[in-house]
Amino acid sequence: MFNSEIHRRVRLLSGVVLLLLIILSGCKGAAVVPQHLIGVWENPASQYADRYMKFTEHTLAYGIGEGKEVSYEIIKIDMEHAGGGTLFTFHYKDSEGYKCTLTFTYSPDARTVQIKNSTGIWKQTKPGGS
Helix, strand or coil: CHHHHHHHHHHHHHHHHHHHHHHHHCCCCCCCCCHHHCEEEECCCHHHCCEEEEECCCEEEEEEECCEEEEEEEEEEEEEEECCEEEEEEEEECCCCCEEEEEEEEECCCCEEEECCCCCEEEEEEECCC
């Protein structure tokens, strides 16, 4: 009788621990975008006339022309200080579940962004953070 009571308590405690682990593993929220990046970023080059990037606290949206945009929840953000700027890599999934990344260097002095493997400079035209 004493042995069965111990086994029952161990099973109950194991169940509670397992339930807590399941609940806590689902608590991972979206990554939080740094305040200085929140807002709309545009490139003055003519081929980007109606295109933009927009960061909110948890999302990245691309302006795709004709007043339309596509938005993605940011899963993870990697940051690495490089020279006078910061190299950011934003990880997100597209609507079909494919993993995507956006990598760029942010220059705080000029408040500009340069996308990796691109020569264009994006400027924040509508700040949304402090």
